[in-house]
Every structure is written in C-alpha cells, then in structure tokens.
Amino acid sequence: MGLLDGKRGIVFGIANDRSYAWYITQALMQHGAQCLFTHLPDASGKMERRCRLAIEELGVKDPWLVPCDATKDADLDAVFDKIAADFGKIDFVIHSIAFADRSFLQVGNFHTTTRQAWAQALDVSAYTLLAMGQRAVKVMPDGGSMLAMSYYGGEKVIPGYNVMGVAKAALEHTARYLAFELGEKKIRVNTISGGPLRTLAASAVGGISDMFAHQERKAALRRNIEGGEVGSTAVYLVSDLSTAVTGENIHVDAGFSIVGL
Numbered sequence: 001m002g003l004l005d006g007k008r009g010i011v012f013g014i015a016n017d018r019s020y021a022w023y024i025t026q027a028l029m030q031h032g033a034q035c036l037f038t039h040l041p042d043a044s045g046k047m048e049r050r051c052r053l054a055i056e057e058l059g060v061k062d063p064w065l066v067p068c069d070a071t072k073d074a075d076l077d078a079v080f081d082k083i084a085a086d087f088g089k090i091d092f093v094i095h096s097i098a099f100a101d102r103s104f105l106q107v108g109n110f111h112t113t114t115r116q117a118w119a120q121a122l123d124v125s126a127y128t129l130l131a132m133g134q135r136a137v138k139v140m141p142d143g144g145s146m147l148a149m150s151y152y153g154g155e156k157v158i159p160g161y162n163v164m165g166v167a168k169a170a171l172e173h174t175a176r177y178l179a180f181e182l183g184e185k186k187i188r189v190n191t192i193s194g195g196p197l198r199t200l201a202a203s204a205v206g207g208i209s210d211m212f213a214h215q216e217r218k219a220a221l222r223r224n225i226e227g228g229e230v231g232s233t234a235v236y237l238v239s240d241l242s243t244a245v246t247g248e249n250i251h252v253d254a255g256f257s258i259v260g261l
C-alpha cells in the first residue's frame with residue numbers, strides 16, 4: 001500500500017526533468033498519488049512540449065495538463081474550475097514556481113532592483129500561493145495539503161539571490177498566514193526550503209556555482225542535496241503522516257542552515 005494511495009492533486013512548476021516539481025511528482029507517484037499538471041503558456045508551444053516530455057518520462061502517457069500563467073487570475077480560475085468539473089475535489093497543491101528578472105540577480109546589484117522587477121518577482125513567486133489557496137478551498141472540501149518551494153535566501157542574505165530572497169521571505173510568511181486561515185478548513189500549508197539544485201530557474205541566479213561549492217564545504221552533511229530528497233519530504237507533507245504539521249518551513253538542505261560559519 002502506498003502512503004498516498006487514493007490521493008490526487010495538482011503540480012505547478014514542471015519545466016523539464018530537472019525541475020524540483022518533477023522530482024516531487026516522481027516521489028508522489030511512487031507512493032500512489034495521481035498528479036495533474038500545468039505548464040507555462042508560450043506562443044511557440046515549447047514550454048508545453050518540454051513539460052509533456054518530462055511528465056511522460058515519469059510514465060504518464062496522457063497527462064491532465066493545462067496552460068497556466070499563475071499571474072493571471074483567469075488562468076488560475078480556469079485550472080481550478082476544470083479540476084472541479086473533472087474530479088470534484090483534490091487532496092494537494094504543489095507550488096513550485098518562481099521568477100525574477102535575471103538582470104537583478106547578480107552579486108552586488110540588489111540595490112538597483114526596479115519597482116517593476118520587485119513587483120514581478122513578488123507576484124509570480126509569492127502572491128501566487130495565496131491566489132492558489134483562495135481557489136483550492138473550493139476543491140478541498142475535506143481538507144488537504146498545500147506545499148511551496150522556498151530557499152534559505154529568504155532567511156539570510158545570499159549574495160546574488162537578491163529580490164528572490166525577499167520573495168521567498170514573503171512566500172514563507174504567506175504560507176503561515178494561509179495555514180492559519182485555511183486551518184479551520186483542514187487545509188495544511190507548508191514550505192520546503194530546498195538546497196541548491198541545477199535547474200533552469202537556478203541558472204538565472206548569479207554566483208550559483210559558488211553556492212554548490214560552498215554548500216559542500218559548509219553543510220552539516222558536507223554535500224549537496226538530490227531532487228529526490230525534496231520529493232521524499234513532499235511525500236511526508238502530503239501524506240497522513242503529517243496531519244498535525246502546518247505553517248512549517250522544513251529545510252531539506254543537508255544541514256546547511258544550521259551552521260553559522
């Protein structure tokens with residue numbers, strides 16, 4: 001018996017087979033969950049193709065896959081309306097999306113961030129969790145689990161992470177406020193603070209190679225992490241093993257964040 005047998009949910013954020021969302025999906029499916037997916041729409045259709053290929057690699061031949069730019073209310077409405085029409089209810093929502101203009105993710109240029117770049121980073125990377133929570137209530141009548149991906153740069157200054165660090169701080173605290181309000185509907189909301197992983201989004205962060213080397217030197221376990229390790233923690237947070245856990249930020253970082261120097 002899988003820990004997630006009978007559970008169904010939606011995953012936002014598979015860009016390819018290196019995405020955190022891909023590793024999370026792999027782990028959830030290994031434990032019996034059924035996953036639904038969205039892709040970022042683009043005129044060329046490239047995003048959809050890459051996303052579909054990555055999902056097929058997980059053995060899902062005809063995925064439930066719909067376009068969604070999470071900064072557009074109409075797109076989010078369409079996703080959750082379709083979930084309601086097709087399935088009635090779901091049990092989990094995985095938020096694994098973020099974006100910031102890479103020209104402001106260079107070491108030393110946080111102070112140059114424009115109002116527009118700030119607003120965009122906070123909108124895509126933090127507000128969208130709230131926007132999903134609003135809509136999830138309607139398709140989680142029996143409660144459920146929401147999970148978002150964060151990073152240590154939301155707690156401490158990581159040079160180059162810049163405005164994305166501010167967005168992660170907002171994301172983590174949005175999760176706590178959501179956890180409080182949605183708690184009476186038995187919906188839990190948690191974040192995982194994952195260690196650095198070589199993904200498309202990570203490649204936009206200035207000094208990312210140094211982060212991997214620094215992680216190996218400083219982390220308690222003296223190594224980087226693997227995507228599957230975040231996947232396993234996601235299984236715990238989605239499953240009934242964590243029914244009293246909400247508003248938490250769990251570090252899956254090989255112990256990087258416990259070391260001061």
Ligand SMILES: NC(=O)c1ccc[n+]([C@@H]2O[C@H](COP(=O)([O-])OP(=O)(O)OC[C@H]3O[C@@H](n4cnc5c(N)ncnc54)[C@H](O)[C@@H]3O)[C@@H](O)[C@H]2O)c1
Pocket residue numbers: 012013014015016018019020021039040068069070071095096097098099124149150151152193194195196197198199200201202
């Ligand atoms: N890679 C790392 O080192 C690392 C570490 C900790 C946390 N994270 C977080 O993990 C999450 C996933 O990132 P990743 O590293 O897997 O990179 P990724 O590039 O594989 O995934 C980012 C996803 O965000 C999606 N996205 C961007 N703008 C969007 C929008 N407007 N609407 C809908 N989707 C949108 C992209 O399509 C993509 O699928 C992010 O929140 C990221 O900040 C990453």
